[in-house]
Amino acid sequence: MSVDTVPAALAGPLTLVHAADHTPGWWRSAVIYQVYPRSFRDLNGDGVGDLAGITAELPQLAELDVDAVWLSPFYRSPQRDAGYDVSDYCDVDPLFGTLDDFDAMMAEAKRLGLRLIVDLVPNHCSDQHAAFRAALAAPADGPERDMFIFRDGLGESGELPPNNWQSHFGGPAWTRITEPDGTAGQWYLHLFDSSQPDFNWDNDAVHAEFERVLRFWLDRGVSGFRVDVAHALVKAPGLPAWGGRADGNSSDGFPGHEAPMFGQPALHDIYRAWRRILAEYGPDRILCAEANVDPLPRLADWVRPDEMHQAFNFPYLHAGLDPHRMRRVVTESLNALDAVGAPTTWVLSNHDVVRHATRFGYDGPAPRDGDGIGPADPQPNAELGRARAAAATMFMLGLPGGAYLYQGEELGLPDGIDIPDHQRQDPTFGRTGGERLGRDGCRVPLPWRAGEPNNGFGSGADPWLPQPESFGALARDTQAASPSSHLNLYRSMLALRRQLRLGEGSLAWLEDWSTDTSLGYLNGTVAVLMNVGHEPLDLPAGTVLLRSSAAAAMNAPEHQLGSGETVWLEIYIEDTES
Numbered sequence: 001m002s003v004d005t006v007p008a009a010l011a012g013p014l015t016l017v018h019a020a021d022h023t024p025g026w027w028r029s030a031v032i033y034q035v036y037p038r039s040f041r042d043l044n045g046d047g048v049g050d051l052a053g054i055t056a057e058l059p060q061l062a063e064l065d066v067d068a069v070w071l072s073p074f075y076r077s078p079q080r081d082a083g084y085d086v087s088d089y090c091d092v093d094p095l096f097g098t099l100d101d102f103d104a105m106m107a108e109a110k111r112l113g114l115r116l117i118v119d120l121v122p123n124h125c126s127d128q129h130a131a132f133r134a135a136l137a138a139p140a141d142g143p144e145r146d147m148f149i150f151r152d153g154l155g156e157s158g159e160l161p162p163n164n165w166q167s168h169f170g171g172p173a174w175t176r177i178t179e180p181d182g183t184a185g186q187w188y189l190h191l192f193d194s195s196q197p198d199f200n201w202d203n204d205a206v207h208a209e210f211e212r213v214l215r216f217w218l219d220r221g222v223s224g225f226r227v228d229v230a231h232a233l234v235k236a237p238g239l240p241a242w243g244g245r246a247d248g249n250s251s252d253g254f255p256g257h258e259a260p261m262f263g264q265p266a267l268h269d270i271y272r273a274w275r276r277i278l279a280e281y282g283p284d285r286i287l288c289a290e291a292n293v294d295p296l297p298r299l300a301d302w303v304r305p306d307e308m309h310q311a312f313n314f315p316y317l318h319a320g321l322d323p324h325r326m327r328r329v330v331t332e333s334l335n336a337l338d339a340v341g342a343p344t345t346w347v348l349s350n351h352d353v354v355r356h357a358t359r360f361g362y363d364g365p366a367p368r369d370g371d372g373i374g375p376a377d378p379q380p381n382a383e384l385g386r387a388r389a390a391a392a393t394m395f396m397l398g399l400p401g402g403a404y405l406y407q408g409e410e411l412g413l414p415d416g417i418d419i420p421d422h423q424r425q426d427p428t429f430g431r432t433g434g435e436r437l438g439r440d441g442c443r444v445p446l447p448w449r450a451g452e453p454n455n456g457f458g459s460g461a462d463p464w465l466p467q468p469e470s471f472g473a474l475a476r477d478t479q480a481a482s483p484s485s486h487l488n489l490y491r492s493m494l495a496l497r498r499q500l501r502l503g504e505g506s507l508a509w510l511e512d513w514s515t516d517t518s519l520g521y522l523n524g525t526v527a528v529l530m531n532v533g534h535e536p537l538d539l540p541a542g543t544v545l546l547r548s549s550a551a552a553a554m555n556a557p558e559h560q561l562g563s564g565e566t567v568w569l570e571i572y573i574e575d576t577e578s
């Protein structure tokens with residue numbers, strides 16, 4: 001719609017940011033659901049989720065009406081970073097099953113009309129990967145070492161790391177090895193845990209290896225790849241010292257574009273080559289970048305027409321519920337990505353951040369990503385968090401573009417907080433001596449059926465992380481039976497979003513709703529209005545399609561929007577030309 005076709009029912013100015021876009025491409029408006037295999041469903045009873053468990057519950061995701069499922073890593077791995085430390089990219093870890101289990105899962109997804117996207121971890125592998133073991137066994141000048149980033153140390157006898165870079169998980173980003181002859185030797189770079197050596201993307205053999213991996217999974221039928229730390233593969237020549245934060249978390253104003261380990265121009269040729277490989281398999285296979293880049297407009301560099309198809313929008317995740325910040329991020333995202341013809345994506349939760357039902361349970365600042373929450377920290381207000389999470393999701397799912405959901409958010413799950421130290425598994429916990437608790441809280445196994453052992457996650461061993469008490473009441477079967485549950489709200493939102501084709505729609509800000517405590521936009525004829533203030537607000541004329549909170553709706557009369565509530569309102573557009 002254009003600025004001069006202002007709906008009659010909506011007095012007040014509009015600012016058009018994005019026109020409706022019906023460019024073909026399933027991913028452009030898709031809702032993609034992230035499955036974290038360790039915590040989805042444990043069918044073999046060992047306390048850890050598995051592929052057979054995913055296959056068994058896929059019908060529930062089809063019923064939720066998502067377009068695709070992205071699976072976090074299930075490859076062979078010593079599990080030092082929950083599978084993001086891969087020792088064999090073309091096999092399934094026995095913890096999760098077998099390649100046959102993968103094929104069965106793929107077949108079931110096809111039957112249900114769901115696409116599967118897998119995680120590709122190209123920045124680093126596990127120190128148990130055959131290539132790294134060969135590198136350790138080889139002489140310092142051997143070609144095996146050149147698959148990774150080995151350097152001599154500084155200091156008189158090489159006892160100091162080659163530069164000052166820090167690991168994302170805390171501590172130095174370098175570890176010294178013992179040479180095959182028993183002497184203290186070179187150092188290798190690891191932007192993450194010491195068990196995750198970084199590949200050397202200046203080496204063609206690394207390119208060839210990953211092209212093989214891409215084809216392996218494409219041949220098995222996957223619809224694409226989520227590319228782990230896609231901004232980090234190439235490092236600046238000479239590995240210059242970096243005085244800023246070197247831990248790679250560019251979520252909040254971090255000048256990541258200057259860091260020598262991020263956003264190097266040569267990265268883009270890698271993704272162009274991968275896109276050509278995907279194109280050999282038809283137009284429907286996609287690449288999605290996990291690229292933490294600042295400032296936001298630079299994200300467009302990852303999704304130019306011959307590069308990736310999507311990139312996660314972390315600035316949106318970090319905008320919280322601040323209307324001004326949300327508006328700025330949405331506007332900047334749409335402007336930047338429209339300029340390169342790429343769709344936006346929106347996201348509020350994933351396996352690396354505190355769940356949004358918990359983050360929004362704080363009135364002050366929520367804990368920093370990756371730090372987690374423990375019993376000794378200020379505690380969130382669970383009810384408030386869940387209500388606000390519903391409002392935030394309804395705001396997000398009205399936006400044009402694609403969206404990512406994280407398993408369990410449809411149940412309004414909070415983070416696990418009472419996790420005993422000895423059960424915490426995120427390497428961040430160990431590498432910071434417990435100072436940062438890490439990401440285990442958002443990775444707690446899902447509750448499926450109330451009253452069953454482990455709330456139906458698995459009937460054998462205790463889950464690998466303990467479930468909070470509240471998971472009983474939040475179990476999927478209980479929620480499925482309650483019309484006003486979080487789960488049923490998600491179902492309604494997803495069904496309406498599809499029916500109204502909101503993902504292909506437009507966005508115009510409703511200026512009268514752009515205040516310190518509210519934000520509103522028009523997508524086609526649907527007004528999406530959010531109230532983050534403490535007072536109810538009057539709704540404009542229109543038909544209420546959906547409200548985020550049954551409880552708030554009861555507190556606020558029909559014609560008002562309650563505190564902490566979002567509404568989708570159908571507006572009647574007066575035909576000014578007739």
Ligand code: GLC
Nearest residue numbers: 081084121192228229351352
């Ligand atoms: C990404 C993953 C995270 C992992 C890290 C290292 O950020 O999302 O879980 O620890 O990369 O692979």
